[in-house]
Amino acid sequence: MEIKTLVVDNQMSELSKVVDFLDELGEDWGLPAGLVFSLNLVMEEALTNIILYGFEDNNRHTIDINFGKSAAEELSITIIDDGLPYDPTLKADPDLSLSVEERPIGGLGIFLIKKIMDKVEYQRNNSNNFLILTKNINS
Amino acid sequence: MNVKITTLPDYTLISVEGRVDTTTSAGLEKTLMESIDGGCTKIILDCSGINYISSSGLRVFLVIQKKMISIKGHFNLCNLQPGIREIFDISGFSSIFSIFPDKEAAMIG
Structure with missing residues (x-):
């Protein structure tokens, strides 16, 4: 198992750090360009939720992100934050059959994560949220 | 993200380049809303x-x-890269937007 770690603050400006990190990760691990694109999206959606809604105070918090690649070519991303408990796996999927007028604005971020990744799991341990995302690299 | 606006007699052509994400989307919304508020009823977004x-x-x-539907206008998208088209498909947006393969088709549509 190969592992790489990224730590970001709970600031929107940190997202550019993630873009650079994923570019490098894609090169180091030889990930397909399409997958790097998808991972950018998944990370933006997950981190934006944590940064915007995860904290009630104005303090600086760190968010740990661990990337793993197994011998079986499975990519795993674990995002750990000490924000409010929030289980995104419980969020209902949007109704895609609605007309433009009926479609609510927003609510697509978590749905995109679920559609892109093979598996989305959540755990709450020691006052931390653990969001564990996995995807086969070649799927 | 860069946005280029070309106002023509029958429509407004807006070309967007780069990332449309959390940090840039508000700017795009402002630009598009200003065009609509300025009287534009047909936008072609390249x-x-x-x-x-x-x-x-x-x-x-x-x-x-x-907004465009409420004013009975047209918001035609064209030239979506495959990766972007896929996100539209996943989100169910492909069925609620007018998407054309190129600018010429979007002009007629």
Whole structure:
């Protein structure tokens, strides 16, 4: 198992750090360009939720992100934050059959994560949220 | 993200380049809303330069589409890169937007 770690603050400006990190990760691990694109999206959606809604105070918090690649070519991303408990796996999927007028604005971020990744799991341990995302690299 | 606006007699052509994400989407929404408030009822959005979109960007597209429908206008998208088209498909946006393969088709549509 190969592992790489990224730590970001709970600031929107940190997202550019993630873009650079994923570019490098894609090169180091030889990930397909399409997958790097998808991972950018998944990370933006997950981190934006944590940064915007995860904290009630104005303090600086760190968010740990661990990337793993197994011998079986499975990519795993674990995002750990000490924000409010929030289980995104419980969020209902949007109704895609609605007309433009009926479609609510927003609510697509978590749905995109679920559609892109093979598996989305959540755990709450020691006052931390653990969001564990996995995807086969070649799927 | 860069936005180029060309106002023509029958429509306004807006070309967007770069990332439409959490940090840039508000700027795009402002630009598009200003065009609509300025009386534009047909927008052709050339998406050929968009290389990334997140839910923040999709949100702007939906806001504009709702607005255009309410004023009986047209919001025609063209030249979506495959990766962007895939996100539209996943989100169910491909069925609620007018998407054309190129600018010429979007002009007629």
